[in-house]
Amino acid sequence: MHPFNAIFGCLCPGHAIQYDILEEQPARSFSHEKKHDPRTTQSLAEEILSTLYATTANDEKLAQRVDEIVSATGWYEGLAAAVLNGLETAIKAEAPMGQGMRDAYDKAAEVIAQVFQFAKDHPVFVAFVALGILVILAPWAIEALGFGELGPIEGTFAAWWQSAYGNVPAGALFTFFQRLGMVWRL
Known part of the structure; x- marks a missing residue:
């Protein structure tokens, strides 16, 4: 059982919700400093976002493509922040999404809605x-x-x-x- 379901089941007996297993990607190496690369943080973030928005599935090919983009620099704090900010901006602007991004967005939105509903109900x-x-x-x-x-x-x-x-x-x-x-x- 997923840990969230176990906790939610304890808090709301009889109202436990079964979620599909989220297809999370394994953790990537992360540092606070950018390794030397001629590309800017913004251009790397835009390439990652473009890849995420165009993907048809959250699979190994997506992970490999993102790894290729960051292979020279690795993940670092500034890049992670730029990707997060870009993702937030794109979502607010309702940018067109590929099926992989749409599925991830829908799953995240569903969980968030349920958490906020739980907060309203309790x-x-x-x-x-x-x-x-x-x-x-x-x-x-x-x-x-x-x-x-x-x-x-x-x-x-x-x-x-x-x-x-x-x-x-x-x-x-x-x-x-x-x-x-x-x-x-x-």
Whole structure:
């Protein structure tokens, strides 16, 4: 089972969606610096984009063609950024796509639509995920939400949450965030 399906199945029992196996390409070597090549980053990116947009299938021939384009320079940060920016621009301009690009676009759009629909259908879950991210990246923000060192701070989100649900059992999500507010670590 694909990892995304396993996670989605846990979050939404009975609503698990089976996706076809995505035909991802193997990772390429990547560096931050461009190796010497007379072509500009922009011309390399345009050639890669032209190849991607013209492809009829996501297959080994496509991988070989892209490898040929970058054989002298390898992948580097500036080239990856130029390809991404060019791809974004082409998608916004609704540039004509070959079947391989159309299939990849449709698969990506479908997954993204389902993720956003999940977020719309489960706003509380998404809020908790966002709060968890905040805890990890900026634990001091937990105190700003009212999870203080001595307990929920009066008049804050944490106080509202506790009052809305009354007696909060040990092990509940609220107690997890309150503990983080008290000790600032996982």
